[in-house]
Amino acid sequence: MDIHLYNTATRSKELFAPLDPENVRMYVCGPTVYDRAHLGNARPVLVFDILYRLLKTQYPHVTYVRNFTDVDDKINARAAESGRSIGEITAETSQWFLDDMGAIGALEPDHMPRATAYIAEMVEMIEGLIDGGFAYAKEGHALFRVREYARYGKLSGRSVDDMIAGARVEVAPYKEDPMDFVLWKPSDAQTPGWDSPWGRGRPGWHIECSAMAKALLGPQFDIHGGGNDLMFPHHENEIAQSCCANGTDRMANVWMHNEMLQVEGKKMSKSLGNFFTVRDLLEQGVPGEVIRFVMLSTHYRKPMDWTEKKREEAEATLRKWYAQVEGANEGKVTEAVTTALADDLNTPQAIVELHQLSQKGDGSALWAAMRLLGVMGDAVPGWAAVSDADLSAYEAAFSSVRADAMQTKDFSKLDAMKQMLIAAGVEVKMRKDGVDLVAGPSFDPVKLESMP
Ligand SMILES: [Zn+2]
Structure with missing residues (x-):
């Protein structure tokens, strides 16, 4: 069966043709782990879970990678304010994420790399970018030279000058150009850091995905996904880094973005x-x-x-x-x-x-x-689960108490009855002219025995 997918990069629905039909490769940007996933975070997880399930029905093997960003200033801030260690917070939050996504039926990806396990790959990629003239080091930072990459902005359809006008680009003394973005930044003694050719520091967010995607899926793969809030700057930056470091004309063939919640x-x-x-x-x-x-x-x-x-x-x-x-x-x-x-x-x-x-x-x-x-x-x-418990006697009793309450405007007895039903695991569904009582999975008839 043909699969058609909307490709953000070409702004059209295209016939999906994997680079290697024996192994379809997909990368989706994962969570930064410092808190519970809000409902909006669940949307890309479910969208790409459906795609993963569909692809598995059509191809012998699908490699699905979704990362955990476990090095980030939000995590550092959470550790500082809570007095807990970073490792404890990221381990706990990662497990929460998997538990919550499992509860909404999401299959686990084949690989769930943690960024901190790929620091060496990130350093190597940054060194390659500097050697190629696409990046430079200054004052403990490494930065990507956005104007060196002619295709920058193609994914989101913006020009570099539009982006400067619209984005809150940070001007800093160590930047050659305000658009240049951070690949590596220095860490002080209190902040997690790793040794690098540019001093002790930590990676910028964007380089994490480029390095992990390359390590697990190769320099070029089939599908890259995420929320449309990641299109710029995150995905533009991923593409710029990966294509310049790997000498490829594209990072992924198909770019997919879900809308917000x-x-x-x-x-x-x-x-x-x-x-x-x-x-x-x-x-x-x-x-x-x-x-x-x-x-x-x-x-x-x-x-x-x-x-x-x-x-x-x-x-x-x-x-x-x-x-x-x-x-x-x-x-x-x-x-x-x-x-x-x-x-x-x-x-x-x-x-x-x-x-x-x-x-x-x-x-x-x-x-x-x-x-x-x-x-x-x-x-x-x-x-x-469908329960065949017969609650019609309770329905009749409830309806008559309700009719009385409508007359007297005293709802206390009705409320008490309702609470007792709920406590016994009964769902109470009001209708205009009566009530439906449905026994739920936790239904306990013993708890109804004391009901008047
Ligand atoms: Zn990413």
């Missing part, structure tokens, strides 16, 4: 009070499959809006589908589903196809398609 129509930010992490949602009882399903319901090149309504709808849809696949045998993924994904990862169209399988009552094909999308494991997840 919003919450209820607004940019997620701490100041707006709508900032939350993947772990926050999981702890509120939102199943990982639901988070994943909501994310996949929007195409990756469109802004994704996380809303409470979508969360509820996703949960209802998945419960319905899980009920349909129970008792079925896992069948084959239908061509319509794969075709949708092969069309530049059109996950919303794939979901439309799943709805159609559900309507047809084809539990076997539905199961296979849900597995390909990563919302179905080997069995129906506990949260969605």
Whole structure:
């Protein structure tokens, strides 16, 4: 089957043709590990997880690399303010990231290099850039000479002069040109540092990805991915470094960028009070499959809006589908589903196809398609397990207490009853003219015995 992917570098949807069909190679920029992943961080993880799953259905081997940036000034600041060691913070945060992404069904990449394990490769690459005249050393720094690379800005479609006008480029005495960016910078005694030809110091962020991608995927590979907030300057800088150091005309054949995430129509930010992490949602009882399903319901090149309504709808849809696949045998993924994904990862169209399988009552094909999308494991997840507990007597009692409360405007008894039901693992769904009680996976009938 042909796979078409939108390539940022050419601004067009192209037929995907791997350099080596025996080994498709993909690099995705990973997290800087100093805190829990917020919901926006999960989007590229899920987008490239879908691509990874799709590629694995079509090629014998896929090598997927996603790094951990474990040397960064944000990490140093977190260590200083918390009094904890950098190693402790990065190890803990890396594991949090893997746990949280695992909970939303993301497969682990084949390689997850930590930047600090590739310092020698970074130093070697910087030395090569300096030897080639693409970089220079000054005052303990090594800097890339942006004007030496004629194709700089091609990925994001900007000219160097536009970028100077628009970007907050830092003017510094050790820079020949304000656009030049840091490859290496000096560390003081309190800051992590490694010996180098330019003194004790640490790498800039951009060189990390160039060095790790080269070490694990070679000087040129198939796909490079990340959020579109990384396009400039990070990806422009990666391309400039890699192409100049490796003597290649491109770093990756296909550049893919996902759009950003919003919450209820607004940019997620701490100041707006709508900032939350993947772990926050999981702890509120939102199943990982639901988070994943909501994310996949929007195409990756469109802004994704996380809303409470979508969360509820996703949960209802998945419960319905899980009920349909129970008792079925896992069948084959239908061509319509794969075709949708092969069309530049059109996950919303794939979901439309799943709805159609559900309507047809084809539990076997539905199961296979849900597995390909990563919302179905080997069995129906506990949260969605169908319970046949008969709660109709409680529904009737609840409805009559509710009717009384509407009359008297005293809701205390109704509230107490509701709390007791929830504590017993019952989901309480209000309808206009009554209530639906659904026993959840943690349903404990003993806890209902004391109910009036
Ligand atoms: Zn990167």
